[in-house]
Amino acid sequence: MFAYTVKRLLQGIITVWFIATATFVAMHAVPGDPLANNRAASEEIRKNLEERYGLNRPVLEQYGVYMRNLSRGDFGISFTQRNRRVNDIILQHFPVSATLGILSIVFAALGGILWGSLTALYRNRLPDVVIMFLVILAISVPSFVVAAIGQLGLVTLNSTFGFTVLPVAGWGTLSHMLAPSIVLGLGTMAFLTRLMRSSMLEIVNADFIRTARAKGLPPARIFLRHELRNAILPVITVLGPAIAAITTGGFVVELVFAIPGLGRFFVEAVQQLDYTVIMGTTVFYGAFLVFMVIVVDLVYGVIDPRVTLK
Amino acid sequence: MKDSHRNSSFSGMPFFGNLEEPIMESRVSDTQTVNSGDSLSRAALRQIALLAVAGVVGFVLLMGLLSRASNLTGSGAGALGAVDFKTKTITIALEEEPPQIDGTRATDTVSFRILGHVMEGLLRYDASGHLAPAVAERWEINAGGATFWLRENALWSDGKPVTARDFVFAWQTVVDPATASEYAFIMYPIKNAEAINNKKLPRAALGVHAIGDRELRVEFERPIAFFDKLVAFGVYNPVREDFYRSRQGRYGADATDTLYNGPFTITRWVHGAHVRLEKNSRYWNRDAVRLDVIDMPYITSDTGAVVNLYKSGAVARATLDKQQLGDAMRLGWNVGRYNDGSVFYLDFNFRPGRITANHNLRKALQLVSDSGELVNKVIALPGYQPAVSLFPAWLKGVEKSFRQEYPPEVITPDYNEARRRLDLAKKELGLEQIPPLVLLTDDSPLTNRQSEYFQDLFKRTLGLEIRIDKQIFKQRLAKMTSGDYDIVMAGWGPDFDDPLTFGDLFASWNANNRGRYNNPELDRQVRVAQSSLDPKTRMDAFGKIQQILIDDAVILPSYERGRVYVQDSRLKGVVYRAVGADPDYTNAYLDESRQ
Numbered sequence: 001m002f003a004y005t006v007k008r009l010l011q012g013i014i015t016v017w018f019i020a021t022a023t024f025v026a027m028h029a030v031p032g033d034p035l036a037n038n039r040a041a042s043e044e045i046r047k048n049l050e051e052r053y054g055l056n057r058p059v060l061e062q063y064g065v066y067m068r069n070l071s072r073g074d075f076g077i078s079f080t081q082r083n084r085r086v087n088d089i090i091l092q093h094f095p096v097s098a099t100l101g102i103l104s105i106v107f108a109a110l111g112g113i114l115w116g117s118l119t120a121l122y123r124n125r126l127p128d129v130v131i132m133f134l135v136i137l138a139i140s141v142p143s144f145v146v147a148a149i150g151q152l153g154l155v156t157l158n159s160t161f162g163f164t165v166l167p168v169a170g171w172g173t174l175s176h177m178l179a180p181s182i183v184l185g186l187g188t189m190a191f192l193t194r195l196m197r198s199s200m201l202e203i204v205n206a207d208f209i210r211t212a213r214a215k216g217l218p219p220a221r222i223f224l225r226h227e228l229r230n231a232i233l234p235v236i237t238v239l240g241p242a243i244a245a246i247t248t249g250g251f252v253v254e255l256v257f258a259i260p261g262l263g264r265f266f267v268e269a270v271q272q273l274d275y276t277v278i279m280g281t282t283v284f285y286g287a288f289l290v291f292m293v294i295v296v297d298l299v300y301g302v303i304d305p306r307v308t309l310k
Numbered sequence: 311m312k313d314s315h316r317n318s319s320f321s322g323m324p325f326f327g328n329l330e331e332p333i334m335e336s337r338v339s340d341t342q343t344v345n346s347g348d349s350l351s352r353a354a355l356r357q358i359a360l361l362a363v364a365g366v367v368g369f370v371l372l373m374g375l376l377s378r379a380s381n382l383t384g385s386g387a388g389a390l391g392a393v394d395f396k397t398k399t400i401t402i403a404l405e406e407e408p409p410q411i412d413g414t415r416a417t418d419t420v421s422f423r424i425l426g427h428v429m430e431g432l433l434r435y436d437a438s439g440h441l442a443p444a445v446a447e448r449w450e451i452n453a454g455g456a457t458f459w460l461r462e463n464a465l466w467s468d469g470k471p472v473t474a475r476d477f478v479f480a481w482q483t484v485v486d487p488a489t490a491s492e493y494a495f496i497m498y499p500i501k502n503a504e505a506i507n508n509k510k511l512p513r514a515a516l517g518v519h520a521i522g523d524r525e526l527r528v529e530f531e532r533p534i535a536f537f538d539k540l541v542a543f544g545v546y547n548p549v550r551e552d553f554y555r556s557r558q559g560r561y562g563a564d565a566t567d568t569l570y571n572g573p574f575t576i577t578r579w580v581h582g583a584h585v586r587l588e589k590n591s592r593y594w595n596r597d598a599v600r601l602d603v604i605d606m607p608y609i610t611s612d613t614g615a616v617v618n619l620y621k622s623g624a625v626a627r628a629t630l631d632k633q634q635l636g637d638a639m640r641l642g643w644n645v646g647r648y649n650d651g652s653v654f655y656l657d658f659n660f661r662p663g664r665i666t667a668n669h670n671l672r673k674a675l676q677l678v679s680d681s682g683e684l685v686n687k688v689i690a691l692p693g694y695q696p697a698v699s700l701f702p703a704w705l706k707g708v709e710k711s712f713r714q715e716y717p718p719e720v721i722t723p724d725y726n727e728a729r730r731r732l733d734l735a736k737k738e739l740g741l742e743q744i745p746p747l748v749l750l751t752d753d754s755p756l757t758n759r760q761s762e763y764f765q766d767l768f769k770r771t772l773g774l775e776i777r778i779d780k781q782i783f784k785q786r787l788a789k790m791t792s793g794d795y796d797i798v799m800a801g802w803g804p805d806f807d808d809p810l811t812f813g814d815l816f817a818s819w820n821a822n823n824r825g826r827y828n829n830p831e832l833d834r835q836v837r838v839a840q841s842s843l844d845p846k847t848r849m850d851a852f853g854k855i856q857q858i859l860i861d862d863a864v865i866l867p868s869y870e871r872g873r874v875y876v877q878d879s880r881l882k883g884v885v886y887r888a889v890g891a892d893p894d895y896t897n898a899y900l901d902e903s904r905q
Contacts, residue, residue, distance in 0.1 A: 033787065044508040155618050159621075164624075169615050169618070223357050258403070260581060260609065
């Protein structure tokens with residue numbers, strides 16, 4: 001187990017190095033000029049800017065400096081927020097994205113498991129048909145539409161009651177979190193419902209369930225210990241990438257609900273060609289994704305006795 | 311590792327779809343389905359219900375736990391609503407996080423808007439748009455330089471007086487090459503500023519001197535007629551040296567990393583989430599400031615979200631775009647509009663060898679253009695005005711507006727003359743057919759509508775093929791700079807309140823003249839406008855520049871940009887302007903009669 005963990009971590013570091021290098025190359029190959037602004041800078045002012053960001057040096061040397069700083073965990077200064085370090089930006093905004101992400105994933109996982117079990121139980125009958133229809137809807141409708149409809153719903157809700165039941169946007173209190181985390185988690189929940197449903201259907205017909213019933217185990221115990229526990233495994237498998245996807249993919253929801261998450265800064269940086277922020281966040285998110293996949297594999301070894309980690 | 315349970319189609323990032331459920335399902339249906347009537351199903355249903363209850367409770371607990379943690383990163387917004395009479399608070403939304411509250415480095419409108427509320431330079435614009443004394447109580451400007459006398463009661467937010475040295479330090483910092491300020495050029499009228507910025511002289515050589523605490527003397531590089539208007543610009547704000555140095559490069563990066571001397575101070579700044587301005591109790595003119603708090607707990611560029619906030623009474627103002635304008639009309643909101651001072655136009659590539667360098671071709675395009683049709687039929691947003699000249703209608707002339715004193719020649723569409731010009735152009739260029747012209751544009755709904763309109767117009771009237779090249783903003787600028795286009799949809803917003811902010815755009819030495827237009831006569835007129843001190847001579851020069859741009863079809867003016875907004879009827883005195891903080895809440899107040 002220990003050796004396996006070390007091996008995976010080393011692999012992870014190589015992956016992250018690769019991500020960092022690929023981002024660096026892509027960044028310098030992409031057309032456009034990060035220092036361009038509506039007001040054209042004179043030669044001299046431009047030179048001053050290039051010097052400040054080290055863009056006047058040869059690309060290989062820039063790569064060396066970038067890697068050296070990266071190994072020290074220093075992502076440099078933002079091109080657009082000129083007095084802020086990229087590390088500060090990640091440090092201040094990632095917790096917000098993470099909070100939103102955790103809530104959404106918990107919401108999605110709980111909902112997915114519950115709805116999935118329910119639809120399996122009522123297979124091919126009305127509740128199943130209705131829920132599966134909604135699931136297809138939730139998977140197909142893009143998040144910006146869900147976000148906009150969700151927010152409009154809040155406006156209508158508040159005006160119906162005549163006072164603020166839930167705030168329309170903003171961040172900082174309990175009431176601010178509910179709507180965005182549900183909106184963000186909806187798609188994943190729908191996906192997990194389908195996953196849970198098919199895995200549950202497979203389990204209820206397995207031999208060991210028949211054995212359990214033949215033994216005369218109490219039904220509640222069969223459901224909880226034998227069916228649910230086994231059916232949940234595929235859900236846990238996709239949870240790792242899903243956490244990363246939700247934490248990084250909340251850009252639209254963050255924008256619509258005015259939430260200061262990292263996703264927003266990431267997308268804005270791409271639009272602004274803010275080299276340092278793009279590279280910093282990409283490497284950070286890359287490392288995060290790699291780490292989550294490793295964690296899920298380790299968890300798997302713990303909860304599934306058939307998997308041994310070597 | 312035995313990895314039997316990891317289905318590869320689930321572990322990738324785009325993990326929606328590709329479910330092989332139907333196969334599983336068909337296999338299952340062959341055997342046995344769950345009979346919901348039996349005891350197992352009932353038990354399972356009970357368990358699911360129990361789990362659901364536990365799940366909801368757990369979710370709420372988790373939310374509570376996380377909300378404790380997120381108090382540090384959030385705004386706790388929306389407690390007071392759009393306006394609050396008791397605490398004299400207004401709540402509004404910001405469209406972007408201000409990159410920095412540092413006048414020496416700021417370049418964007420949001421930063422300058424906040425700076426306009428929390429900082430003050432030597433002079434400022436009052437509610438009616440006239441220059442008014444600010445830190446300077448009086449001033450004298452002549453051909454060689456200027457002198458400003460600072461008021462005694464101008465204080466920093468920590469109580470120390472604002473002195474002439476704070477201006478000297480700030481201005482030296484702006485032109486210092488190490489600062490890499492993009493707005494350094496706006497200081498070039500000051501003696502040695504350009505040389506310092508080009509590393510030819512040390513920063514101490516800048517022609518600005520503090521005579522004691524309260525007298526600031528400025529030497530000019532060359533005579534300048536509008537220096538009073540320049541010092542009202544945010545880049546000319548004071549910065550106190552000891553505070554600036556104590557922040558070690560983080561000046562203006564956070565609320566506590568900034569020292570204020572304006573009508574408001576920033577009391578809370580949570581990046582990306584919340585900016586809160588409170589009245590500065592040490593501001594010399596505090597009695598004129600009637601709002602106590604300007605709270606900005608929402609930062610989002612999504613106009614739809616801000617309109618939703620406005621609709622639910624959470625913010626006092628929202629900017630509208632075309633889609634929400636319809637909603638606003640239907641709901642009977644009182645829609646306001648103003649002109650934000652920028653002018654947009656088609657700009658040509660004049661580099662040698664380019665087809666658009668041909669005068670007759672440009673004339674042909676000019677003769678079929680109709681900015682009135684563009685604005686009224688294609689853009690169709692209130693506030694937008696058809697442009698007829700590079701110089702927008704709001705600019706002041708000698709006595710009246712520049713537009714009234716120097717009305718631009720009106721080009722009425724004349725398709726026959728246009729076709730004649732096009733034939734001439736073909737002859738001059740030695741071409742049977744004009745090859746497709748590349749129209750470079752940004753990628754936004756508004757620019758898309760326009761570029762398609764131009765494509766259709768030039769095809770319909772002149773049979774010209776237009777190839778639209780849509781790019782993100784930075785890439786459009788890069789292509790303009792490298793000359794990779796024939797026609798570009800460009801625009802310009804003013805920096806200071808003088809026609810020169812537009813007038814020198816097409817001077818051959820101007821880096822913003824990205825089409826490389828070169829006309830010695832225009833250059834000569836720009837030099838007159840730059841160096842003359844006589845208002846009439848200067849305005850005559852601008853009048854001539856305007857005529858050259860029309861005669862030579864250097865640009866085809868499209869529109870003067872408008873803004874459409876809704877504003878809470880209880881909020882009064884908000885100033886919308888072309889130059890400076892916009893919108894400006896410094897003189898805003900709450901209308902008690904509507905309480």
